[in-house]
Amino acid sequence: MVRKCVLCDERRAVLRRPKTHQQVCKDCFFAAFEDEVHRTIIDNRLFKRGDRVAIGASGGKDSTVLAYIMKLLNDRHGYGLDLFLLSIDEGITGYRDDSLETVKRNEEQYGIPLKIVSYKELYGWTMDEIVREIGRKNNCTFCGVFRRQALDRGAAALRATKMVTGHNADDVAETVLLNILRGDIARLSRCAAISTGDDGALPRSKPFKYTYEKEIVMYAYFKKLDYFSTECIYSPNAYRGFAREYVKDLEAIRPQAILDIIRSAEEFRFSLTAKMPEQGTCERCGYISSQRWCKACVLLEGLNKGLPQLGVSKSRGSAKAPSASSRTPIFLA
Numbered sequence: 402m403v404r405k406c407v408l409c410d411e412r413r414a415v416l417r418r419p420k421t422h423q424q425v426c427k428d429c430f431f432a433a434f435e436d437e438v439h440r441t442i443i444d445n446r447l448f449k450r451g452d453r454v455a456i457g458a459s460g461g462k463d464s465t466v467l468a469y470i471m472k473l474l475n476d477r478h479g480y481g482l483d484l485f486l487l488s489i490d491e492g493i494t495g496y497r498d499d500s501l502e503t504v505k506r507n508e509e510q511y512g513i514p515l516k517i518v519s520y521k522e523l524y525g526w527t528m529d530e531i532v533r534e535i536g537r538k539n540n541c542t543f544c545g546v547f548r549r550q551a552l553d554r555g556a557a558a559l560r561a562t563k564m565v566t567g568h569n570a571d572d573v574a575e576t577v578l579l580n581i582l583r584g585d586i587a588r589l590s591r592c593a594a595i596s597t598g599d600d601g602a603l604p605r606s607k608p609f610k611y612t613y614e615k616e617i618v619m620y621a622y623f624k625k626l627d628y629f630s631t632e633c634i635y636s637p638n639a640y641r642g643f644a645r646e647y648v649k650d651l652e653a654i655r656p657q658a659i660l661d662i663i664r665s666a667e668e669f670r671f672s673l674t675a676k677m678p679e680q681g682t683c684e685r686c687g688y689i690s691s692q693r694w695c696k697a698c699v700l701l702e703g704l705n706k707g708l709p710q711l712g713v714s715k716s717r718g719s720a721k722a723p724s725a726s727s728r729t730p731i732f733l734a
């Protein structure tokens with residue numbers, strides 16, 4: 402017997418939605434997926450007319466689907482946004498160079514202009530060079546810290562007023578658990594927010610905050626989107642990997658678990674005595690920092706001085722400025 406779609410009750414059901422386990426047809430799946438993202442954008446007032454929105458585009462599935470759907474919803478609902486693709490080239494041979502080729506094709510396919518900013522031009526180092534210097538342990542710290550700032554710098558060059566990234570519901574749930582496991586109260590207090598930037602930084606948001614990774618993969622597959630699916634060649638962060646597996650196990654037992662973790666984090670109330678970082682600007686590069694020197698400057702100082710471990714172990718924004726004698730200009734661009 403042919404099973405009918407539970408939403409339209411007309412067409413044949415061809416898939417089971419991972420989020421709800423409903424048996425649906427392709428068209429109803431697309432409509433439900435797109436409407437949920439639209440609702441997230443509207444309910445949370447993520448944009449205003451005339452915003453210049455930089456889409457963090459890595460060429461991977463999440464940001465490729467994000468770029469596609471931002472264009473689709475902007476056209477369909479008349480958001481009035483100027484969209485840009487912003488890619489950071491970390492300088493990882495055999496990984497980022499290939500994924501950037503995908504983003505270049507996306508630029509053509511979606512008609513969204515692309516800007517590429519590289520670690521080499523900003524910091525004077527590629528990730529390949531950094532890994533040669535420091536080995537595979539801790540290289541994710543450098544990459545994550547540099548990427549965050551590089552996205553801000555690229556967005557500034559585009560005169561963007563907002564930035565969006567492809568972080569999905571699984572990523573958010575995983576980050577909530579990770580911050581609990583680390584006892585990182587400051588990060589825990591902000592990691593479930595859909596937007597950040599109240600502190601004067603460029604507002605960033607996650608339109609896929611409630612979108613399941615499995616549905617993003619399914620959407621990309623059925624829409625035949627062009628994306629790059631290889632994992633980074635440098636060692637993955639083991640602790641995050643553990644949280645990721647745990648979220649997947651929970652999802653297999655009860656899909657709602659992902660949304661419940663996010664909702665729990667949204668409702669957390671924090672003790673008034675919990676120590677929170679005070680945002681200011683980095684004395685050295687002028688970008689946002691809760692310390693005298695931002696983490697990117699401390700890490701870069703270590704690299705340039707041949708002391709790459711400097712600042713690596715202090716992962717909670719407790720970067721200290723090195724001594725005055727070592728304050729030399731660092732950004733090449």
Ligand SMILES: Nc1ncnc2c1ncn2[C@@H]1O[C@H](COP(=O)(O)OP(=O)(O)OP(=O)(O)O)[C@@H](O)[C@H]1O
Pocket residue numbers: 456457458459460461462463464465487488489490491548565566567568572
């Ligand atoms: N090199 C990059 N250039 C631009 N944006 C990036 C880059 N790397 C990551 N991002 C942004 O950060 C988001 C989360 O990145 P993460 O490394 O967790 O990859 P992911 O979950 O595999 O996402 P994707 O499938 O888009 O690569 C991406 O969706 C993208 O918006």
